[in-house]
Amino acid sequence: MIYPQLEQYxxxxxxxxxxxxxxxTSKFKPLKTKRNEILCSIGQVCKHFYFINEGCLRLYxxxxxxxxxxxxxxxxDSIMSAVPSFILQKPSRDxxxxxxxxxxxxxxxDNFLKLTETVPPxxxxxxxxxxxxxxxxxxxxxxxxxxxxxxxxxxxMEHEPKLLNRVSSKAVASxxxxxxxxxxxxxxxx
Amino acid sequence: MIYPQLEQYxxxxxxxxxxxxxxxTSKFKPLKTKRNEILCSIGQVCKHFYFINEGCLRLYxxxxxxxxxxxxxxxxDSIMSAVPSFILQKPSRDxxxxxxxxxxxxxxxDNFLKLTETVPPxxxxxxxxxxxxxxxxxxxxxxxxxxxxxxxxxxxMEHEPKLLNRVSSKAVASxxxxxxxxxxxxxxxx
DNA sequence: CATAAAAGTTGTCATATGACAACGTTTTCA
DNA sequence: TGAAAACGTTGTCATATGACAACTTTTATG
Numbered sequence: 455m456i457y458p459q460l461e462q463y464x465x466x467x468x469x470x471x472x473x474x475x476x477x478x479t480s481k482f483k484p485l486k487t488k489r490n491e492i493l494c495s496i497g498q499v500c501k502h503f504y505f506i507n508e509g510c511l512r513l514y515x516x517x518x519x520x521x522x523x524x525x526x527x528x529x530x531d532s533i534m535s536a537v538p539s540f541i542l543q544k545p546s547r548d549x550x551x552x553x554x555x556x557x558x559x560x561x562x563x564d565n566f567l568k569l570t571e572t573v574p575p576x577x578x579x580x581x582x583x584x585x586x587x588x589x590x591x592x593x594x595x596x597x598x599x600x601x602x603x604x605x606x607x608x609x610x611m612e613h614e615p616k617l618l619n620r621v622s623s624k625a626v627a628s629x630x631x632x633x634x635x636x637x638x639x640x641x642x643x644x
Numbered sequence: 645m646i647y648p649q650l651e652q653y654x655x656x657x658x659x660x661x662x663x664x665x666x667x668x669t670s671k672f673k674p675l676k677t678k679r680n681e682i683l684c685s686i687g688q689v690c691k692h693f694y695f696i697n698e699g700c701l702r703l704y705x706x707x708x709x710x711x712x713x714x715x716x717x718x719x720x721d722s723i724m725s726a727v728p729s730f731i732l733q734k735p736s737r738d739x740x741x742x743x744x745x746x747x748x749x750x751x752x753x754d755n756f757l758k759l760t761e762t763v764p765p766x767x768x769x770x771x772x773x774x775x776x777x778x779x780x781x782x783x784x785x786x787x788x789x790x791x792x793x794x795x796x797x798x799x800x801m802e803h804e805p806k807l808l809n810r811v812s813s814k815a816v817a818s819x820x821x822x823x824x825x826x827x828x829x830x831x832x833x834x
Numbered sequence: 835c836a837t838a839a840a841a842g843t844t845g846t847c848a849t850a851t852g853a854c855a856a857c858g859t860t861t862t863c864a
Numbered sequence: 865t866g867a868a869a870a871c872g873t874t875g876t877c878a879t880a881t882g883a884c885a886a887c888t889t890t891t892a893t894g
Contacts, residue, residue: 517786519790537779538782547786574767577764581767585727585731589731591778591781591782591784592728594781595784595785596713596715598785598789599713599788599820600821601707602852602880602881622841624840624841631788631789631790632881632882633881633883634841634843635842638842639843639881679862793851812872813872825852825875826850827872
């Protein structure tokens with residue numbers, strides 16, 4: 455067991471024999487990051503995928519007005535990347551950063567792709583990640599398009615309570631599509 | 645060539661030999677729908693995936709206030725389903741309907757899953773569909789969370805111009821997260 | 835530990851958009 | 865074809881939220 459957390463994650467997502475498991479995990483390398491360390495910058499082509507042992511990653515853009523908009527948060531025991539850039543292998547429109555000091559495992563894009571082609575259970579894991587990511591994005595669209603601010607806040611409290619403890623107000627606001635000060639006022643309202 | 649459009653779609657998405665292609669396409673059955681025909685209703689567990697030869701499908705929810713919120717439109721030469729329900733095999737929170745009379749090919753969930761397990765190129769096609777769907781949802785989140793109405797409208801005009809010709813104003817408004825009347829006023833502004 | 839920078843709070847004010855209603859137009863289908 | 869329903873437009877009004885600023889609190893770092 456080189457990386458027990460990653461192994462458990464893979465076994466939870468799929469049925470995988472020990473040989474394949476080793477084939478997969480051996481391609482990952484440990485990486486410790488600092489607070490606000492940039493894993494992929496705007497303009498870079500993202501060449502890595504990450505497994506989070508501990509910590510928190512954030513994917514976000516800067517919109518036309520210069521405001522940050524958060525696309526995705528990922529916490530421990532999940533995988534993450536600057537997905538659009540990783541998939542399309544085009545310059546990223548997003549930053550991928552570790553919000554807190556994090557304990558990660560990294561795999562290169564080439565190794566990642568080779569594994570999806572040669573280890574069917576790994577392809578399944580990747581596919582499940584995409585399914586989850588899509589369903590999650592759809593939930594956000596449904597929840598945030600119509601709702602008023604106070605209801606969006608309640609929605610996150612109910613559906614992603616961890617986030618509110620782990621992430622700065624500023625980042626939460628950028629995730630809910632409102633300004634800092636509006637979030638602060640809504641919180642005061644309860 | 646039983647279903648030339650479907651075959652072309654598959655060949656465009658992946659490299660697939662004729663035997664596999666036949667294995668896949670033979671599991672689809674033609675289905676003609678009327679305008680506003682319901683393919684999956686709220687509460688139903690979605691058991692099918694669809695390929696669109698011609699027409700337009702819409703996935704939408706009814707929010708707490710009774711307003712429609714559109715999660716996804718799909719036009720010809722793409723595949724679609726009530727994805728969250730299909731994946732999780734839980735009662736759907738969405739309606740999946742054909743906005744216009746449509747010419748579809750349908751495959752059952754069981755056959756679909758079997759194909760993803762036994763025909764690797766088909767798994768790849770499904771995976772690419774999920775990747776596209778996720779990237780598209782993320783684009784909407786980035787574009788719609790911060791933007792004002794007029795900019796959202798401009799965004800769709802630029803990125804999905806087909807939609808505005810094919811789809812009712814009401815449906816577009818529910819896709820942009822605004823009311824009918826607001827969209828109408830914004831259109832008047834140009 | 836001290837200082838600066840970042841984050842969060844709160845207030846005022848302007849405005850984009852929702853709610854609602856009245857009305858005209860288009861579509862549906864019996 | 866004609867009646868009824870659905871759709872789209874436009875107006876008025878109320879309000880949630882953004883913009884901005886002043887201030888306090890927390891965090892980062894030498």
